[in-house]
Amino acid sequence: MSRHSEQGNITLGFVLLLFALGILMLGGLQRQLSHQRHLVASEVGFLKQYAAAVSAQAWGSQLTWQPQQTWQCQQEIEKGWKACILLVERNEVVMAARGAYSGAPLTLWQWGIVDNLHWLSTPHGWLDFCPFAEVPRCQLPQ
Secondary structure: OOHHHHHHHHHHHHHHHHHHHHHHHHHHHHHHHHHHHHHHHHHHHHHHHHHHHHHHHHHHHOOEOOOOOOOEEEEEOOOOEEEEEEEOOOOEEEEEEEOOOOOOOOEEEEEEEEEOOEEEEEEEEEEOOOOOOOHHHHOOOO
């Protein structure tokens, strides 16, 4: 064999090595992109759930209510919204609102009062969680 043909084999080996490294890097990149796509889809789903719950809360704030010691709920069947209020103290009520979207339901909570059968939210009354220590009080009726 001449020296010329040996140099060609080394070049070919180097090209194949670069090709193999490129395929490994592309495979890793594909796995990262797939994971990121899943995270983005999850975030979009949460934002849709949140928007539905905010819509349900806005809808519920426009309704007339009779505060009671048990949960009182109203539903907008077409859009899948549900808003419920519960009389906690003399004039203090909590509203729980939920919008329908695929996945686990997201419930928003807000303190307020019912004045002349109309819901009025209290300043800074937004809650990220159910305000009651007892789990059964946090479960809305079906």
